[in-house]
Amino acid sequence: MGEFELIAAIKQxxxxxxxNDFEGIGDDCAVLEIGGxxxxxxxxxxxxxxxxxxxxxxxxxxxxxxxxxxNLSDVAAMGVxxxxxxxxxxxxxxxxxxxxxxxxxxxxxxxxxxxxxLVGGDTTRSxxxxxxxxxxxxxxxxxxxxxxxxxxxxxxILVSDRLGGSAAGLKAILSERYxxxxxxxxxxxxxxxxxxxxxxxxxxVHAMMDISDGIxxxxxxxxxxxxxxxxxxxxxxxxxxxxxxxxxxxxxxxxKLLLTVxxxxxxxxxxxxxxxxxxxxxxxxxxxHDGLIWRRNNIAETRDLHGFCHF
Amino acid sequence: MGEFELIAAIKQxxxxxxxNDFEGIGDDCAVLEIGGxxxxxxxxxxxxxxxxxxxxxxxxxxxxxxxxxxNLSDVAAMGVxxxxxxxxxxxxxxxxxxxxxxxxxxxxxxxxxxxxxLVGGDTTRSxxxxxxxxxxxxxxxxxxxxxxxxxxxxxxILVSDRLGGSAAGLKAILSERYxxxxxxxxxxxxxxxxxxxxxxxxxxVHAMMDISDGIxxxxxxxxxxxxxxxxxxxxxxxxxxxxxxxxxxxxxxxxKLLLTVxxxxxxxxxxxxxxxxxxxxxxxxxxxHDGLIWRRNNIAETRDLHGFCHF
Numbered sequence: 043m044g045e046f047e048l049i050a051a052i053k054q055x056x057x058x059x060x061x062n063d064f065e066g067i068g069d070d071c072a073v074l075e076i077g078g079x080x081x082x083x084x085x086x087x088x089x090x091x092x093x094x095x096x097x098x099x100x101x102x103x104x105x106x107x108x109x110x111x112x113n114l115s116d117v118a119a120m121g122v123x124x125x126x127x128x129x130x131x132x133x134x135x136x137x138x139x140x141x142x143x144x145x146x147x148x149x150x151x152x153x154x155x156x157x158x159x160l161v162g163g164d165t166t167r168s169x170x171x172x173x174x175x176x177x178x179x180x181x182x183x184x185x186x187x188x189x190x191x192x193x194x195x196x197x198x199i200l201v202s203d204r205l206g207g208s209a210a211g212l213k214a215i216l217s218e219r220y221x222x223x224x225x226x227x228x229x230x231x232x233x234x235x236x237x238x239x240x241x242x243x244x245x246x247v248h249a250m251m252d253i254s255d256g257i258x259x260x261x262x263x264x265x266x267x268x269x270x271x272x273x274x275x276x277x278x279x280x281x282x283x284x285x286x287x288x289x290x291x292x293x294x295x296x297x298k299l300l301l302t303v304x305x306x307x308x309x310x311x312x313x314x315x316x317x318x319x320x321x322x323x324x325x326x327x328x329x330x331h332d333g334l335i336w337r338r339n340n341i342a343e344t345r346d347l348h349g350f351c352h353f
Numbered sequence: 354m355g356e357f358e359l360i361a362a363i364k365q366x367x368x369x370x371x372x373n374d375f376e377g378i379g380d381d382c383a384v385l386e387i388g389g390x391x392x393x394x395x396x397x398x399x400x401x402x403x404x405x406x407x408x409x410x411x412x413x414x415x416x417x418x419x420x421x422x423x424n425l426s427d428v429a430a431m432g433v434x435x436x437x438x439x440x441x442x443x444x445x446x447x448x449x450x451x452x453x454x455x456x457x458x459x460x461x462x463x464x465x466x467x468x469x470x471l472v473g474g475d476t477t478r479s480x481x482x483x484x485x486x487x488x489x490x491x492x493x494x495x496x497x498x499x500x501x502x503x504x505x506x507x508x509x510i511l512v513s514d515r516l517g518g519s520a521a522g523l524k525a526i527l528s529e530r531y532x533x534x535x536x537x538x539x540x541x542x543x544x545x546x547x548x549x550x551x552x553x554x555x556x557x558v559h560a561m562m563d564i565s566d567g568i569x570x571x572x573x574x575x576x577x578x579x580x581x582x583x584x585x586x587x588x589x590x591x592x593x594x595x596x597x598x599x600x601x602x603x604x605x606x607x608x609k610l611l612l613t614v615x616x617x618x619x620x621x622x623x624x625x626x627x628x629x630x631x632x633x634x635x636x637x638x639x640x641x642h643d644g645l646i647w648r649r650n651n652i653a654e655t656r657d658l659h660g661f662c663h664f
Contacts, residue, residue: 048442048453048476055461056471062436062492064360066470071437072472074490077650084473086439092480125373128383130396130486131359145511160367161383163358169403170481175441177397177488179385181373188664195535263442 069189070119072249082179085116091171099215102141106148106231113178114156115233115297119252121242123184132173156235186242188250193268197248197302197329202237204287206233209293212330222282231297238299242243246307256294258347273335274327302329380500380563381430392498394491396427404484410526413452415540417459423570424489425467426544430563432553433493437470441486443479467546497553498504499561506612508559508640513548517596520604535595542608557618567605569658582648585638602658614642
């Protein structure tokens with residue numbers, strides 16, 4: 043069973059269970075309205091040694107940072123602020139002296155930066171390798187929530203920052219070049235916590251998600267959920283230093299935001315964003331009725347692009 | 354660093370972060386009041402192959418059941434009902450055909466039994482072995498919440514069901530006797546979901562927690578949090594078929610409830626419990642000012658007893 047087949051099978055199973063007022067699987071987070079116009083959102087992500095990080099190439103401090111970052115990114119993608127996390131640590135015997143302390147240091151530094159509480163979790167022994175799991179909880183006005191299913195035909199597609207650095211960085215790390223800017227981006231991704239909450243408050247932002255598997259994969263989730271198509275101009279995708287268009291579209295782990303915005307209000311949103319964050323929002327394409335077309339300098343690509351897949 | 358040292362270090366770190374209205378680490382679950390007299394509770398637990406289960410000795414269906422059961426137990430211990438869970442699956446390549454389906458079948462059967470929604474999670478590849486993480490969310494009246502810190506001197510200590518079956522079952526399984534009643538208890542523990550919510554509604558129940566590491570370990574958490582002592586009569590501890598007093602006190606993984614109750618109202622509570630659940634609540638001791646004394650037929654034990662520890 044492939045990763046997306048497995049997710050589809052689990053999604054199907056979920057429909058046989060009660061919902062208990064939750065909006066469940068299908069977005070970056072599950073949503074629970076709690077009254078007073080407010081909602082909580084929930085997301086859970088595991089990081090496994092050898093799959094998501096290599097202990098030899100990533101310091102414990104960086105792993106602590108990244109473990110939290112990927113979960114805060116999912117909350118930001120919903121348009122609300124993360125408020126708390128639970129952390130499960132499964133640790134093998136014989137970790138180097140100080141490893142856990144450095145890991146917790148990286149984790150709590152990022153938590154402090156974004157005002158996130160650490161409210162629970164679990165510590166267990168693992169037979170092989172380090173496995174980390176974080177569940178993040180976000181909170182915000184229900185009307186700020188952004189979902190994958192809300193893209194509309196004619197919307198402009200934008201990304202919140204440069205892409206491809208993480209994939210380029212992983213390539214550098216695998217060639218034992220640890221000190222490049224891209225390697226740094228790969229090891230310590232910066233989740234768009236402030237940007238996500240700010241975009242959540244803008245009603246002209248329709249669909250939003252974070253870019254974890256590469257836009258070639260992630261954009262498809264928005265298209266499927268919204269039952270629409272898209273045209274993307276590959277040369278419009280903003281690139282991190284040293285990254286290629288391929289890395290930006292299919293590499294993944296950038297943890298920037300992908301959003302669709304009402305066309306008539308897009309220019310104003312871009313101006314306000316730039317005034318707020320002193321960097322641009324990047325338009326890369328447009329939502330269409332159906333299909334997905336990648337263009338390079340306005341000429342349609344013949345090959346299709348796909349993002350990262352775990353299975 | 355030992356398991357409890359690590360937890361203490363993390364607890365200390367948490368105090369350097371904002372709380373965002375959460376009651377954090379220190380109980381079976383974290384608590385968030387959401388208005389209207391209601392609270393949500395949150396808990397997260399990892400299960401690792403080779404540590405929490407052996408694939409050769411436990412079916413995928415049973416692992417699915419147990420993964421959910423241990424988390425529902427933590428919610429029940431707070432005195433409220435579980436409403437939803439998030440599930441992270443980290444899976445190695447080459448799992449036997451049908452393994453995931455059988456796992457999900459065991460997981461969802463227990464979820465259905467207790468009206469729990471599956472609202473999110475994650476699927477990733479693991480380099481070695483199966484690692485499962487569940488985050489459970491509970492909901493109920495804030496005044497029903499039971500905490501470890503609320504035991505009072507003079508309280509009666511009770512357990513909600515027979516103990517030791519899980520430890521005896523593990524011993525049987527390790528001797529390749531898979532078909533004993535105890536082996537069945539070990540592989541498919543039944544969380545006290547109904548019992549927990551019922552006890553939550555009784556104000557004479559002061560402190561409560563679930564028995565996951567054996568009462569020799571778990572009772573100490575209540576005593577430390579409440580700054581009290583206890584005397585326990587070992588022969589009063591109800592035993593599962595084939596279990597010894599040692600297995601009942603130090604074995605762990607029984608997932609029954611340990612509670613302290615106002616002495617004057619204890620008999621009525623026991624009668625009401627028996628009328629409701631057609632089985633007794635078992636008094637095993639009493640809360641004192643300080644110290645922890647184990648008695649056998651009213652004679653103090655000279656050796657101390659300790660529960661299961663991961664590190």
